Amino acid sequence: MTKAPDAFLGGRLRLHQPARGAHRAGTDAVLLARLLIPAPEDRLCDVGAATGAVGLACAALVPGLRPTLVERDPDLAAQARTNAALNGIDARVIEADVLAPATDRRAAGLMPDSFDVVLTNPPYFSAGHHRASPHPGRAAAHTFAGDASGEALDAWIRTCTAILRPGGRLGLIHRADVLAECLQTLRGRYGGLAIRPVHPRAEAPAIRILISAVKGSRAALRLQPPLILHGPDGAFTREAAELHGVPPCC
Structure with a gap:
């Protein structure tokens, strides 16, 4: 029997996901989808989309938005297409490796300066720097190939920058202990940074x-108030509950 899709955003979005043990979208995807508020006419790209959670969540929140989802794994890309159809969202899914040469990315349909908003959740680790999951799909989603995590992150952001138009907005989520590397790779490419x-x-x-x-902005960096996910009782805080589209516990 086919498993029922997971409910996201309080049921506004339904997602088929890989079996448990593989990489499955959760709070990180919700927070990234809520980070920027695109206009319906914006060209939005979810880079490293997996099953499409971030880009499709944006479309569920902004009626009329037509996201582009970029995923290198053919099975995940197929699942993203299924999820788009399930939710009645007109999404374009591009099978492309974010770290491939520019000529290969262009051949796949990723053209320079073609998006107003780019959202991305880069792999969080580099091979050899953590104990990878035994599940190949989960390991691939969480891990850059090779050992130079800074170089891989820089290459990932370089692709995001290439496809983003001048003045366009980038949104990303990463581990807190990688803040220095994130700032380094954004330097000279972006301004107006807001960090939460x-x-x-x-x-x-x-x-x-x-x-x-x-x-391309030269605006100053801003450090925003923290987001607290859980209260003393373990339940979502009021803000976290609102972001997830669920009622607060009290």
Whole structure:
């Protein structure tokens, strides 16, 4: 029997996802989808889309938005197409490797300066720097090939920058301990950075950072108030519940 799709955003979006043990979209995808508010006419691209959670969530929140989803894995790309059809969203899915040479990306349909908004959740680790998941799909989603994580992240952001028009907006989510590397790779390419740390609880260190930036801008960096996900009882805080589209516990 085919498993029922997962409900996102309080049921506004339904997603078929890989079996448990593989990489499955969750809070990170919700936070990234909520980071920037595109206009319906904006050309939005979800880079490293997997099953399409981020780009499709944006379309569920902004009626009329037609997102482009970029995913290198053919099975995940096929699932993204299925999810777009399931939700009645007119999405374009491009099978392309973000780290491939520019000529290969263009041949796949990723053209320079072609998007107003780019959202991305880069792999969080480099091979050899953490214990990879035994599940190939989960390992591929979380891990850059090779050992030079800074170089891989720079190449990933370079592609995002290439397809983003001048003055376009970039949104990304990453591990909090990689903030320095993120700032380094954005330097000279973006301005107007806004950084928001994400904490699991008020007393705990940040585990994620949300960064928005404007291509070619010279505006100053802003550090935003933290986002706290869970209260003392373990339930979502009011803000986290609103972002996920679910009722707060109290």
